[in-house]
Amino acid sequence: MQNKSIRTLNKIALISTPWPLYSRPSIQLGTLKAFLDARMPELQIDTFHFYLQLAETIGYRIYHEISERTWLAESIYAALLYPGRSQQAEALFRKESSGKAKLRNVEFKTLTRRIKKVTDAFIRSQNWQAYGLLGFSISLCQLTSALYVIKRLKKDFPELMVVVGGALTPGIAAPDILKTFPDINAVVAGEGELPLYKIIQNLRRTPPDPDESTIQGLFTRQTDSMRPARAVFAQLKALDELPAPDYDDYFNLLKTFEPRKRFFPTLPVETSRGCWWKRAVGSAQVTGCAFCNLNLQWDGYRSKTAAQVVAEIDHLTNRHQTLSVAMMDNVLPQKDAIDIFTQIAKLNKDLRLFGEVRAATPLRELTAMRACGMREVQIGIEALSSNLLKKLHKGTTAIQNLEIMKNCEALGIRNISNLILQFPGSNEQDVAETLRALEFALPFYPLKAVSFWLGLESPVWQQPKKFGIQVVFNHPNWSYLFPDKIYRSLPFLIQAYRGDLTFQRKIWKPVKKKISDWQHQYAEIQRDPGDAPILSLRDGRDFIIIRQRRFRAEPTVHRLVGVSRQIYLFCQRHRPIKSICSTFTDIPDDSIVRFLKMMVDKKLMFTEKNKYLSLAVPVK
Ligand code: SF4
Numbered sequence: 188m189q190n191k192s193i194r195t196l197n198k199i200a201l202i203s204t205p206w207p208l209y210s211r212p213s214i215q216l217g218t219l220k221a222f223l224d225a226r227m228p229e230l231q232i233d234t235f236h237f238y239l240q241l242a243e244t245i246g247y248r249i250y251h252e253i254s255e256r257t258w259l260a261e262s263i264y265a266a267l268l269y270p271g272r273s274q275q276a277e278a279l280f281r282k283e284s285s286g287k288a289k290l291r292n293v294e295f296k297t298l299t300r301r302i303k304k305v306t307d308a309f310i311r312s313q314n315w316q317a318y319g320l321l322g323f324s325i326s327l328c329q330l331t332s333a334l335y336v337i338k339r340l341k342k343d344f345p346e347l348m349v350v351v352g353g354a355l356t357p358g359i360a361a362p363d364i365l366k367t368f369p370d371i372n373a374v375v376a377g378e379g380e381l382p383l384y385k386i387i388q389n390l391r392r393t394p395p396d397p398d399e400s401t402i403q404g405l406f407t408r409q410t411d412s413m414r415p416a417r418a419v420f421a422q423l424k425a426l427d428e429l430p431a432p433d434y435d436d437y438f439n440l441l442k443t444f445e446p447r448k449r450f451f452p453t454l455p456v457e458t459s460r461g462c463w464w465k466r467a468v469g470s471a472q473v474t475g476c477a478f479c480n481l482n483l484q485w486d487g488y489r490s491k492t493a494a495q496v497v498a499e500i501d502h503l504t505n506r507h508q509t510l511s512v513a514m515m516d517n518v519l520p521q522k523d524a525i526d527i528f529t530q531i532a533k534l535n536k537d538l539r540l541f542g543e544v545r546a547a548t549p550l551r552e553l554t555a556m557r558a559c560g561m562r563e564v565q566i567g568i569e570a571l572s573s574n575l576l577k578k579l580h581k582g583t584t585a586i587q588n589l590e591i592m593k594n595c596e597a598l599g600i601r602n603i604s605n606l607i608l609q610f611p612g613s614n615e616q617d618v619a620e621t622l623r624a625l626e627f628a629l630p631f632y633p634l635k636a637v638s639f640w641l642g643l644e645s646p647v648w649q650q651p652k653k654f655g656i657q658v659v660f661n662h663p664n665w666s667y668l669f670p671d672k673i674y675r676s677l678p679f680l681i682q683a684y685r686g687d688l689t690f691q692r693k694i695w696k697p698v699k700k701k702i703s704d705w706q707h708q709y710a711e712i713q714r715d716p717g718d719a720p721i722l723s724l725r726d727g728r729d730f731i732i733i734r735q736r737r738f739r740a741e742p743t744v745h746r747l748v749g750v751s752r753q754i755y756l757f758c759q760r761h762r763p764i765k766s767i768c769s770t771f772t773d774i775p776d777d778s779i780v781r782f783l784k785m786m787v788d789k790k791l792m793f794t795e796k797n798k799y800l801s802l803a804v805p806v807k
Contacts, residue, residue: 199231207254319348322379323349327355352383426495462482464476480644511541564604612654629709651686656684659682735790
């Protein structure tokens with residue numbers, strides 16, 4: 188594998204090809220660069236955010252629209268990778284872009300020609316021969332673009348050593364990737380820091396060990412293809428070995444753009460790797476959420492200390508003078524959350540944060556998040572039926588989901604979460620429960636309906652029979668992008684299945700419609716951003732006033748006095764009936780039940796399984 192340039196290895200290149208979000212530097216590149224630089228300061232590490240360059244050239248609006256959908260993104264470079272099959276790629280692009288207003292006037296052939304020009308210019312822009320190693324980070328939407336760039340580079344510089352890694356090159360696919368794409372020399376399974384470090388160390392040895400298959404975490408052509416991916420994982424024991432990511436190259440590139448094309452990027456940071464919820468149920472047959480394959484790159488769960496997270500945020504925002512930060516964790520840490528957010532608040536910076544949280548996140552934690560600048564969260568809501576949530580292994584209930592939706596509304600945190608439709612094995616009861624819960628969710632920021640997709644190595648994929656799936660295979664859309672032989676042999680991240688899909692599509696139709704109505708109505712009622720929540724509550728000490736704003740109708744106002752007020756406030760967090768009755772002992776149980784029923788009938792409270800939740804959002 189070694190060649191002349193490798194023997195004099197003193198610089199490497201790390202490349203991220205289209206289509207990640209253009210407004211953020213690559214956390215993969217930034218973290219790898221900082222890690223390798225700390226261990227090998229004499230090595231020159233250049234990171235290339237080629238996706239930003241492309242976005243600037245084709246226009247941010249079009250780039251963003253394409254980058255939002257895997258099939259749109261992958262189809263463009265597929266047409267360049269396999270010019271003889273460009274018609275199929277175009278057909279997929281057309282199918283997937285129909286209904287997207289911003290892409291209505293986009294002509295596929297013209298766009299791909301333009302993208303080819305920019306990509307070829309990028310390839311010609313460097314003397315790649317000077318780099319002893321080229322590392323490609325291949326995550327969602329980056330497969331065909333990375334393969335195209337690699338193919339073109341290898342054509343001009345056949346001796347280059349190319350190493351790939353990322354979510355789209357999981358260990359399970361590594362032997363086939365190497366078999367299918369001869370231009371790739373090695374595939375990293377799992378996280379890249381240690382394997383890359385070891386490869387570089389080996390290449391700098393004289394003479395290098397020609398058999399790199401002994402490097403843990405790495406697949407090469409010499410690796411035994413039967414070796415299970417997890418067996419070769421090589422990951423850091425603790426994340427405190429990671430310095431703050433180095434995003435200088437991204438910002439330097441941005442500075443070269445003409446002023447009207449510059450913007451204030453969002454800084455990605457990670458506080459953990461893996462998922463503590465998945466770890467918590469690690470001994471069960473199905474671990475973590477049934478649909479999730481977000482953790483293929485990591486074994487177990489590791490998190491940074493609060494001090495390390497805060498120092499990184501402080502350092503990055505100081506260095507790049509921008510205040511938007513995206514916490515990239517699959518799910519934010521549970522244990523040190525309050526500590527992390529309290530310390531971030533002490534930075535005294537008007538940050539704008541984004542993070543992903545579980546639905547069981549308590550109000551005090553959300554409050555601490557809001558206080559330090561959390562403006563937007565993605566919550567693992569996924570369903571509004573407790574029956575379905577059980578099948579999804581979410582470990583949460585519908586009443587918890589409504590509670591966190593209400594809390595976000597109260598704190599002014601934008602909740603951009605999904606509702607999964609058509610999950611295999613879901614039934615009419617799940618749909619009926621969802622439709623009922625949706626009636627109560629209408630005052631809160633609407634969820635986005637997403638149809639279930641099958642992820643490679645997700646629990647559903649691993650145990651399809653348990654979910655009524657007969658057979659799993661590569662998603663047919665890949666057959667538009669890759670030649671038949673590759674489509675049939677390479678395991679792709681997005682899979683498809685044969686099972687109850689026709690039934691699922693039919694039963695979830697009314698939910699789809701209801702969500703679309705909800706989005707429309709919420710937008711209309713909350714047209715003015717200064718408007719009070721749709722269902723709000725003001726406390727008058729001995730009474731409360733609940734105001735219920737309605738779609739194209741006058742608001743309804745309710746007044747609750749004395750014990751009614753107290754019970755309503757007591758249920759601001761969901762309470763079992765037993766606890767309500769044992770708290771208000773002066774009131775007969777049947778009177779309490781009658782009152783609660785009346786509140787539920789008016790959609791002022793939600794109930795399930797003898798638990799009650801007040802829905803009105805307190806306002807001052
Ligand atoms: S969906 Fe989120 S909470 Fe569930 S297993 Fe995946 S990362 Fe963990």
